[in-house]
Amino acid sequence: MTAPLRGAPGDAPHAGPARSRVLVLFAHPAFHRSRVHRAFLKAVQGLENVRVHDLYEAYPDFDVDVRREQQLLESHDVVVLQHPIYWYSTPALVKQWFDLVLELGWAYGAGGTALAGKRLLCAVSTGGRAGSYGPEGQNRLTLRELLAPVEQTARLCGFEFLEPYVVYGTHALSPLEIERAAAGYAERLASLRDGAER
Numbered sequence: 001m002t003a004p005l006r007g008a009p010g011d012a013p014h015a016g017p018a019r020s021r022v023l024v025l026f027a028h029p030a031f032h033r034s035r036v037h038r039a040f041l042k043a044v045q046g047l048e049n050v051r052v053h054d055l056y057e058a059y060p061d062f063d064v065d066v067r068r069e070q071q072l073l074e075s076h077d078v079v080v081l082q083h084p085i086y087w088y089s090t091p092a093l094v095k096q097w098f099d100l101v102l103e104l105g106w107a108y109g110a111g112g113t114a115l116a117g118k119r120l121l122c123a124v125s126t127g128g129r130a131g132s133y134g135p136e137g138q139n140r141l142t143l144r145e146l147l148a149p150v151e152q153t154a155r156l157c158g159f160e161f162l163e164p165y166v167v168y169g170t171h172a173l174s175p176l177e178i179e180r181a182a183a184g185y186a187e188r189l190a191s192l193r194d195g196a197e198r
């Protein structure tokens, strides 16, 4: 079932040369049950120069269109990977997307400079509380440590890896807390777009 917000968010025209173009690669395998990411999408909907690309909607069969994805990446300056944390990692389609889109000679290796100098932001949510991530917690590792494969993939491809935007403890969040987290997310994207954050 397609949820109401899916595919709708902002795909606004460019506002001017001073602004970076932001591409949100959104991946949620169960969007119909989402509270947090639904609010995130709503908050960034209509933000100028922010384009949301819903990977599970585009590729329900995991049949990623490599050329289309590469063209999208080439035409944006900031790439956001927005998804819930699933088993300490990305949802499966994000891994498939990495495996297919980040080609040798395009993204890395000899002549592979298509992504060099772009910035990458992970925008993720966890069911686990903040205190459960880290050496004292049940999950042992910090979220930044768990994101190491994504960070290193990004760095190998020449991205600048930004401080991730993380919302912890999603199951216990009130609607107001979710709304605040979503507003913070929209502010972060706007500041990246406007060059206020380096």
Ligand SMILES: Cc1cc2nc3c(=O)[nH]c(=O)nc-3n(C[C@H](O)[C@H](O)[C@H](O)COP(=O)(O)O)c2cc1C
Binding pocket: 033, 034, 035, 036, 037, 038, 083, 084, 085, 086, 087, 088, 089, 125, 126, 127, 128, 129, 170
């Ligand atoms: C298959 C699956 C695996 C998950 N793995 C983790 C995990 O490793 N760590 C964690 O903190 N939460 C985990 N969660 C909880 C989700 O991250 C959480 O439900 C999500 O961030 C909430 O966002 P939403 O309201 O947009 O769905 C998992 C959930 C599912 C369904």
